[in-house]
Amino acid sequence: QKEVEQNSGPLSVPEGAIASLNCTYSDRGSQSFFWYRQYSGKSPELIMSIYSNGDKEDGRFTAQLNKASQYVSLLIRDSQPSDSATYLCAVRITDKLIFGTGTRLQVFP
Amino acid sequence: DAGITQSPRHKVTETGTPVTLRCHQTENHRYMYWYRQDPGHGLRLIHYSYGVKDTDKGEVSDGYSVSRSKTEDFLLTLESATSSQTSVYFCATSYGDSTTEAFFGQGTRLTVV
Numbered sequence: 117q118k119e120v121e122q123n124s125g126p127l128s129v130p131e132g133a134i135a136s137l138n139c140t141y142s143d144r145g146s147q148s149f150f151w152y153r154q155y156s157g158k159s160p161e162l163i164m165s166i167y168s169n170g171d172k173e174d175g176r177f178t179a180q181l182n183k184a185s186q187y188v189s190l191l192i193r194d195s196q197p198s199d200s201a202t203y204l205c206a207v208r209i210t211d212k213l214i215f216g217t218g219t220r221l222q223v224f225p
Numbered sequence: 226d227a228g229i230t231q232s233p234r235h236k237v238t239e240t241g242t243p244v245t246l247r248c249h250q251t252e253n254h255r256y257m258y259w260y261r262q263d264p265g266h267g268l269r270l271i272h273y274s275y276g277v278k279d280t281d282k283g284e285v286s287d288g289y290s291v292s293r294s295k296t297e298d299f300l301l302t303l304e305s306a307t308s309s310q311t312s313v314y315f316c317a318t319s320y321g322d323s324t325t326e327a328f329f330g331q332g333t334r335l336t337v338v
Contacts, residue, residue: 124265150326159315159329160268204267206327211275212283213258213319213327217267 122216135192139205148208151190153201195223231330244303248316255321257299261312306337
């Protein structure tokens with residue numbers, strides 16, 4: 117079992133819709149969770165971090181964490197074509213930062 | 226943006242030759258990481274460092290070694306490059322405690338022919 121798992125997609129949503137991205141992790145001791153966005157040919161950039169159960173909102177982005185279910189999600193409201201990218205879930209496990217394989221999101225006009 | 230510089234940015238090398246990639250940071254971050262990124266595999270951790278001379282293996286460490294003699298520099302060495310090590314390599318740094326995110330360098334595209 118991989119430590120961090122994501123559906124590779126692509127996830128296609130129309131402009132203006134809500135995109136929902138999901139991630140599961142295997143280590144119950146994990147304490148820090150991150151979502152990164154990566155455009156093709158570019159470096160990953162952080163968009164959200166979350167550390168406790170519940171929701172965390174930042175603009176059009178909402179991260180959700182459920183430690184009991186070992187589940188992290190990212191919601192993107194009012195999706196725009198510029199949101200088309202690969203979204204990487206990352207989990208800190210002691211000193212290591214482990215990434216999922218990423219979900220490719222396509223937002224079409 | 227965190228001051229993280231990777232060098233070289235692009236490299237083509239022959240099978241069997243040694244290769245060293247450099248990551249330099251100006252942020253005084255304690256943690257440094259080397260990842261490789263391949264289609265379908267996402268970012269896979271090669272090695273990481275949690276301080277000067279303190280390093281440990283990640284999930285895909287075979288064929289790679291690292292050194293960190295100064296806070297600001299983290300070197301990744303391919304002892305004898307193979308075609309399977311053709312990839313994009315990313316360095317990342319993190320301040321130190323478990324709540325801090327990692328910042329990435331621009332990446333190095335390595336081709337082994």
